[in-house]
Amino acid sequence: MLTGKEVASENKKRLVLGCGALVYDLLRLIKQNPSFSDKVNLQCLPAGWHNSPQLIAPGVEDYLSKNAHLYEEVYIAYADCGTGGALDRVINKYKAKRIEGAHCYEFFAGKDVFDRLSEEEIGTFYLTDYLVKNFNRIMIKGLGLDKHPELFEVYFEHYKKLVYLAQTENEQWNKDAEKYAKDFGFEYEYRLVGTGSLDSVFEEIDIQPLSS
Template sequence: MDLPDDRTLTRDGLAATGRGRILLLACGALAREVLDLVRLNGWSQFDLHCLPAILHNHPDRITAAVEAAVAARGATYDEVFVLYADCGTGGLLQAACDRLGVRMLAGPHCYSFFEGNVAFAARDEVTAFYLTDFLTRQFDAFVWRGLGLDRHPELRDMYFGNYETLVYLAQTDDPDLTARAEAAAAQLGLAFERRFTGYGDLATALEALAAA
């Protein structure tokens, strides 16, 4: 499967191919990582459908979008597995998945499952702002322009006044992405920290699903 560019994944997501027995219904921000894992492991049983990654900025819309996608596509697969964590839905997404009879990825959000839910919870960081590989590439769309900071820089203190550090949770060893994440930290006036996570619990969950 050819991967669309990040701008397309942000705005439109990724359509399923119609092949495979199990539909992975994911956030567009996970498309690259999921497809990398599928290719590396030869998991032909999986098909991937991604909702627009910009829903990251509108968590109140995620549950309805997932419900609509399951209703539209789920009947043609043996199983649907939702590759969202709670992602700011306040438990509504888990409740919807329970009603629909589909499973979903464990965790509060992608930052947690990339680092590993247990390790992330143990840190109990309340002054850290997180970026992943995708969000580093799309920092301008999601954060700088997405939050209106390009037009109203005075909003910086309202949005980020309680943060101290930008933590880049890196899925890949990419010096360019590290430099971009560090530049984003400077742009927001935050200290910078990089942690290499790889795919974390995303890989573990897909491995278990494939084995089952």
Template sequence: MQTTKPRSTLVIACGALAREFLAVKTANGWDHVDVTCLPAIWHNYPQKIPDGIRRKIRANRARYDEILVLYGDCGTGGLLDEVLKEEGVERIDGPHCYSFFAGAEVFDRMQEEEIGTFYLTDFLVRHFDRFVIKGLKLDVHPQLLPMYFGHYKRVMFLVQVPDKALEKKAAAAAARLGLPLEIHHTGLAGIEPFLKPRDAAA
């Protein structure tokens, strides 16, 4: 029986998801799938994301059979979806990576249980100082901590790949914010179905 060759695919991803994408690609042996990333720090400047993705699409469209976008709305206020509609490109469902890592239903339950939840992923734990402390200038103005985090009640660490060292770093991050830590293991199942080759779907 002849096997259909998977379509050559480019995934345009947030830099914060690069490690997780590569783990899924390697585990599945998807040699036909490539990735290009936009800077993770753009989450602090979401207005850059739509045009950045448009440029990536147009620069690579002729080289691939399919382009996918591994981004939530990520604070663009719907502008990213407008760009993707114009360009005819699909993105993963969900407003942000917390939702598609945990699964929409699980994430919604977490929010209903405690709306004052600050979420961390593996990436954010690794880069907590850069993206949270320095990103919010708390290293220079620590007195702003209550203003930013006074309404939060807990930190939820959404774990993609179990790692005791990361759990310790997450605990230290939560302590720095003065909040209790809870841990929920998501794995990578939230992104794998979206990345699965269309021609190879079972």
């Protein structure tokens, strides 16, 4: 249990509660601005919820119900992420903020770029750095394709293209993503987009600008 002094110390920080699939990108942004560590408490929820969006809003609600009172500011490092507005209802309840957009692909690429990509090929499947690095665990085992390969047609029947929205330049990850596209029978496109609007969870913190 926190003492009064510890509670007062926490209240001076901003809670950033995010998806575990974003943890490396969030940590990198904090590392670029070391003074963030004195002003932000970063907590991440299970990355596996990327495939189970119905768990996101209840999970955020559970965490905030126990911890939101410790902070003056709460930022949620999720977009809507398939919750159908349920996450926004939780966010409004706790007067928090979240990243704008429907999902991480949109806020990484930027709305205009993502809209153009979607218009070019409706049947597009997207990967990020995290999903490339954890492809077998999240996409193959997570979707049950290792045990039931026949599910591939159920999940990907209407997909024709794989776009890797890269946060960092990494030749091996690019090769891996291209291989996954080939294995799935998809066209492949690589786009280096960086972290996009992910850094909005650190907005209005009175310290030096984020490094580029």
